[in-house]
Amino acid sequence: MDTDRKDIHNSDIPVLCRSCDARHKGMCGALDSAELVALSRHTRIVRHAAGDELAAESEPTESYANVMRGVVKLTKVLEDGRQQIVGLQFAPDFLGRLFARESAVTAEAASEVDLCRVPKGALERLVAANPRLEHRLMQQTLRELDEAREWMVTLGRKTAAEKVASFLYLIATHLDPSADANAKGRKFDLPLTRGDIADFLGLTLETVSRQLSRLRADKVIAITAVTRVEVADLERLRKRCG
Amino acid sequence: MDTDRKDIHNSDIPVLCRSCDARHKGMCGALDSAELVALSRHTRIVRHAAGDELAAESEPTESYANVMRGVVKLTKVLEDGRQQIVGLQFAPDFLGRLFARESAVTAEAASEVDLCRVPKGALERLVAANPRLEHRLMQQTLRELDEAREWMVTLGRKTAAEKVASFLYLIATHLDPSADANAKGRKFDLPLTRGDIADFLGLTLETVSRQLSRLRADKVIAITAVTRVEVADLERLRKRCG
């Protein structure tokens, strides 16, 4: 009665993994059910509130994690406090720099977040034993590198207006709950405050606020609550990205 | 007579590989002499003049390469022509995005460059057969990601003066020919024109020129020829990086 026709081995895999996106789209897709069971003996699901620090820059890391729900921001700071967000991780992204002694970035929960934590050693042993897992993680790393480079263009060469439009476009295409890829518009909650968005775009929060107001005045977006944004026509937004 | 005590199998490896940095510090360090011989049957050393385009954005790539000498710049452009350099590759870096159908960036020789080209299929077969090779490439990809994120801070949060100082510091620590890591100063040739530096830093070439003049006036650097820079005290330069 309790069988799932999509996966004949479903009964063999851990309960928590069955509905987890990492099982299909994330790193766990590289594991067979036996490996998944073995790994799950070391994993722990933890919930963090928005604002919690998950890993600190130049602090030793003792565990890796998969993002199961929510958004994690990766930041770097200069001595005088200037801050830059260098990456955003969404479910089912892998969190942590494989093989690194210490983190090169600070990881912080941008929204409420559920993580599936794995002790450092356990995952590294599994990676050493299973090249397919490293291959998966390589694919994600390459994707992150592509995203970082794409963002360097935004930081270095776009105007404030284009930066804010690019940010909204990024969010709209990454965490639309309806997930209907060919829908013309999107509605979503911003996972970041105005100050966070500024740190992501290399702007001040006042400039972010002004540009959002401008996009609203120009009817490109509607802001129905401080964190709630509706994009009627995604293509019109994209045109503003430079 | 012709033996090299550092490597008893030296006579087994291809002539061209013996003096190649990639053999030790680059991806070829993951290969044994038999694999190296097999791979070398597919490789071809090619020399490119400064300015040559090595791979184009959104064009299919048919080969990978190792940089043996010189500097390669990776760039992205917006429709209206605004350009951003998103990475610099030095010997013995690997060139190309593994498994990708087409390049996400344009690769261009910044100086005269020697490449060791490998056909796409040949390398991918070798990667599939040898997990240690993928591991090596993973390490380089992670390093590139770290560098990209470090650079995002520079692009997003530093002033023009700090950006130029950061660029000089990067070059000084990456391609000093004397390679004496604990020397107090450095002398080097800039591998990029003022315009290229501007595209790397998200500035105009005029601003780059002004900031270089300012650093010279402040005696942080000496400019003995247009491309020739001498840094007497690396630490003083680092202090200007923000």
Added chain:
DNA sequence: CGCGGTGTTGATCGTAATCAACGGCTGTGG
């Protein structure tokens, strides 16, 4: 010798930063 390419320096302009005031929301305590 004139020309194109590259780099420097000066004058002016414009965009985003900074400084400042205020509005709305939430939670707390009288």
Added chain:
DNA sequence: CCACAGCCGTTGATTACGATCAACACCGCG
């Protein structure tokens, strides 16, 4: 219940940094 503090966001006034426009110096080269 209301008063008030604290936080976040918006908007306005002014400033400043880097872009833009412009002139010229330098160098190799036909």
